[in-house]
Amino acid sequence: MPVLREKTRIIDKDGIRRALTRIAHEIIERNKGTDNLVLIGIRRRGVPLARRLAEKIKEIEGSQVPVGVLDITLYRDDLSTLGYQPVVRQTDVNFSIEGKKVVLVDDVLYTGRTIRAAMDAIMDLGRPRNIQLAALIDRGHRELPIRADYVGKNVPTARLELVEVHLVEIDSVDEVLIMEKT
Amino acid sequence: MYKYKDLLELKELTADEVNFLLDTAVPMKEVISRPIKKVPTLRGRTVVNLFYENSTRTRSSFELAAKYLSADCINISTSASSVAKGESLYDTARTIQSLGADVIVLRHPMSGAPNLLAKMVKAAVINAGDGAHEHPTQALLDLFTVREHRGEIAGLNVVIVGDILHSRVARSNIWGFTKLGAKVRVCGPPTLMPPGLAQTGAQVFYRLEEALVGADVIIMLRIQKERQQQGLFPGLREYSRLYGLNRERLALARPDVLVMHPGPLNRGLEITHDIADGPAAVIEEQVTNGVAVRMALLYLLTGGGAHSEADY
Numbered sequence: 001m002p003v004l005r006e007k008t009r010i011i012d013k014d015g016i017r018r019a020l021t022r023i024a025h026e027i028i029e030r031n032k033g034t035d036n037l038v039l040i041g042i043r044r045r046g047v048p049l050a051r052r053l054a055e056k057i058k059e060i061e062g063s064q065v066p067v068g069v070l071d072i073t074l075y076r077d078d079l080s081t082l083g084y085q086p087v088v089r090q091t092d093v094n095f096s097i098e099g100k101k102v103v104l105v106d107d108v109l110y111t112g113r114t115i116r117a118a119m120d121a122i123m124d125l126g127r128p129r130n131i132q133l134a135a136l137i138d139r140g141h142r143e144l145p146i147r148a149d150y151v152g153k154n155v156p157t158a159r160l161e162l163v164e165v166h167l168v169e170i171d172s173v174d175e176v177l178i179m180e181k182t
Numbered sequence: 183m184y185k186y187k188d189l190l191e192l193k194e195l196t197a198d199e200v201n202f203l204l205d206t207a208v209p210m211k212e213v214i215s216r217p218i219k220k221v222p223t224l225r226g227r228t229v230v231n232l233f234y235e236n237s238t239r240t241r242s243s244f245e246l247a248a249k250y251l252s253a254d255c256i257n258i259s260t261s262a263s264s265v266a267k268g269e270s271l272y273d274t275a276r277t278i279q280s281l282g283a284d285v286i287v288l289r290h291p292m293s294g295a296p297n298l299l300a301k302m303v304k305a306a307v308i309n310a311g312d313g314a315h316e317h318p319t320q321a322l323l324d325l326f327t328v329r330e331h332r333g334e335i336a337g338l339n340v341v342i343v344g345d346i347l348h349s350r351v352a353r354s355n356i357w358g359f360t361k362l363g364a365k366v367r368v369c370g371p372p373t374l375m376p377p378g379l380a381q382t383g384a385q386v387f388y389r390l391e392e393a394l395v396g397a398d399v400i401i402m403l404r405i406q407k408e409r410q411q412q413g414l415f416p417g418l419r420e421y422s423r424l425y426g427l428n429r430e431r432l433a434l435a436r437p438d439v440l441v442m443h444p445g446p447l448n449r450g451l452e453i454t455h456d457i458a459d460g461p462a463a464v465i466e467e468q469v470t471n472g473v474a475v476r477m478a479l480l481y482l483l484t485g486g487g488a489h490s491e492a493d494y
Contacts, residue, residue, distance in 0.1 A: 071209060073209075074209075074213070074222070074481075075221065075223070079224075079484075079485075080226065080227075082485070083485070085481060085482050085484070085485030087206070088206055088209045088210070088478075088481065089209055090208055090209040090212055091209060091212055092212075120222070124218055124220065125216065
């Protein structure tokens with residue numbers, strides 16, 4: 001494992017809060033309210049982000065939007081080339097997504113391969129009316145024709161750099177860091 | 183962590199490794215609870231079921247597990263293959279390897295056959311029951327079922343009843359449950375009790391009424407009529423009277439006891455109808471969980487060994 005060094009801290013706690021507040025407003029506006037709206041967080045850090053968005057949407061609109069949890073491991077496209085099997089965790093979507101407007105939530109949008117896997121996983125659970133994508137960070141370098149509908153912050157990066165999103169629920173601090181290999 | 187090429191026996195695994203296998207079966211169970219039971223995970227992989235003994239549930243369970251994960255699966259049963267023409271295990275294995283198998287699931291009447299096969303082929307080998315040695319996936323699904331109901335295996339009193347001598351299910355379950363911290367009691371006629379059980383940590387009982395007191399889990403073994411030609415007990419009716427599970431005996435166990443059976447059932451022999459269909463029985467859940475556990479294994483054994491949380 002290469003050693004990673006913190007290069008810059010690009011967003012702090014307040015920055016994450018403001019970005020999520022804006023995204024929540026955009027989701028409500030684009031969907032004209034919260035009817036038939038569901039949020040699905042991609043493990044791991046998409047999950048707390050989806051829960052926070054649902055909370056903000058409730059503050060704004062007063063209605064509770066269902067939140068599901070998606071593990072995309074079984075849908076990865078690199079399983080035969082990895083040489084090891086990544087740990088599979090549970091998908092927990094305990095509501096029907098049939099005809100729903102599904103907002104996928106993830107922390108960092110990078111190659112787009114996670115989102116491709118997530119869309120396949122969603123399709124296996126039912127036939128949603130549409131799928132939208134919210135990402136806290138878009139760092140570029142797409143390998144598939146995928147774009148986000150809601151972005152917290154666009155961050156131009158080099159491929160050798162790494163974007164680390166830390167969230168209180170998992171990492172006990174809210175921040176986004178750019179790391180570089182030393 | 184599961185770092186081996188094969189799954190041959192539970193005896194060689196640590197508690198952490200067993201728990202990891204069970205943890206991986208949890209998301210697999212979610213997949214088989216969906217209306218569309220299919221994920222693309224093992225696309226392009228091939229699983230070969232090589233069965234030298236009859237089996238319905240284990241073979242179909244492995245076959246469905248492979249198919250739910252999108253692997254291709256073929257079944258070779260010895261009566262309808264070159265084995266009937268006298269081909270050795272070695273040559274059959276090499277042929278299957280050349281056909282491109284990634285996983286070979288082997289059931290064989292000889293104890294240790296899967297260990298031998300594992301050394302001969304690059305493919306992962308899963309022991310689906312070998313002689314009187316082990317049947318590790320049966321024990322894993324039993325552990326999974328108990329864990330789902332009780333959350334924790336440690337501290338439970340588990341009673342295994344029947345023909346312990348000939349039972350690979352009993353052996354794998356003794357290893358599995360004791361590794362995870364349960365207290366295992368075995369009970370059966372003295373003629374069907376193998377020597378040396380004390381080394382495994384299991385406690386031996388000859389009277390069912392004594393063994394069942396305070397039981398959290400009862401695993402009733404099938405009396406294997408095909409293995410009872412040696413006169414090891416006087417008759418099936420006597421066996422049933424002394425070692426069959428009925429309502430009076432069940433009352434000796436804890437009120438929330440789980441009754442399990444690896445199947446196929448001999449109703450009225452080792453277990454009465456009302457118990458087999460009663461609220462304590464989880465026999466059908468065992469079958470469903472068997473598919474989840476086998477999916478977890480197929481997934482983990484097609485990876486090539488080590489594991490980590492990858493960046494994706």
